[in-house]
Amino acid sequence: MSDTSRLTIVAHPLVRHKLSLMRDSATPGPDFRRLLREIALLLTYEATRDLPVAMQPITTPLTEMEAPMLSGPDPVVVSILRAGNGLLDGVLDVIPTAKVGFVGLYRDEETLRPVQYYCKLPPDLAGRLVIAVDPMLATGHSAAAAVDLLKQAGAQEVCLICLLAAPEGVACMEAAHPDVRIVTAALDSHLNEKGYIVPGLGDAGDRIFGTQ
Numbered sequence: 001m002s003d004t005s006r007l008t009i010v011a012h013p014l015v016r017h018k019l020s021l022m023r024d025s026a027t028p029g030p031d032f033r034r035l036l037r038e039i040a041l042l043l044t045y046e047a048t049r050d051l052p053v054a055m056q057p058i059t060t061p062l063t064e065m066e067a068p069m070l071s072g073p074d075p076v077v078v079s080i081l082r083a084g085n086g087l088l089d090g091v092l093d094v095i096p097t098a099k100v101g102f103v104g105l106y107r108d109e110e111t112l113r114p115v116q117y118y119c120k121l122p123p124d125l126a127g128r129l130v131i132a133v134d135p136m137l138a139t140g141h142s143a144a145a146a147v148d149l150l151k152q153a154g155a156q157e158v159c160l161i162c163l164l165a166a167p168e169g170v171a172c173m174e175a176a177h178p179d180v181r182i183v184t185a186a187l188d189s190h191l192n193e194k195g196y197i198v199p200g201l202g203d204a205g206d207r208i209f210g211t212q
Helices: 013-023 030-047 084-096 141-152 167-176 204-209
Strands: 002-003 007-009 053-059 064-070 076-081 099-107 114-120 130-134 157-165 181-187
Touching: 013 030, 013 157, 013 181, 013 204, 030 084, 030 130, 030 181, 030 204, 064 167, 076 084, 076 141, 084 157, 084 167, 084 181, 099 141, 130 141, 141 157, 141 167, 157 167, 167 181
Parallel strands: 007 181, 076 099, 076 130, 130 157, 157 181
Antiparallel strands: 002 007, 053 064, 099 114
């Protein structure tokens, strides 16, 4: 694992192996979805490493003890539609008590700017870790716009989980939201003229939902 500023790259061998399978254009949709869910689970471990714990009494089969338990309000997971839904279940596998929100954004293919079409968030974001999920941090415009909405709704601590990031997207997020931590499986080379991450894995949404 490497950590530079607010960017954390989770380079665990399992993550790297599963990501390589996802990059392969021959990997079928069902396998792609399963691998994405599995990587989301592994990235969530890193994103939640600073959740607060408090000691509470429990009884084991042998004795009583003080044991560390999560304390404070449950986190919130916000899927940036539509591709974010591919990560959502993996995050919820790790944090089943999390509240869930959705932000609908699509990218204008001419301007590469995000267009909002939906937003439904839990009412109490303040004081909670808010984890935004979107597989691809490409230009960064959609992620930055989503975080704008989260902060307007009261979010104070936001972490972005993405499968792949481009340097341009990281720079955009650092400029717009320098307080937001980014957890990703890989930092790729660059964006092409159409705003796709290279080497990347294509359009994540299309590969998740079979719409390519």
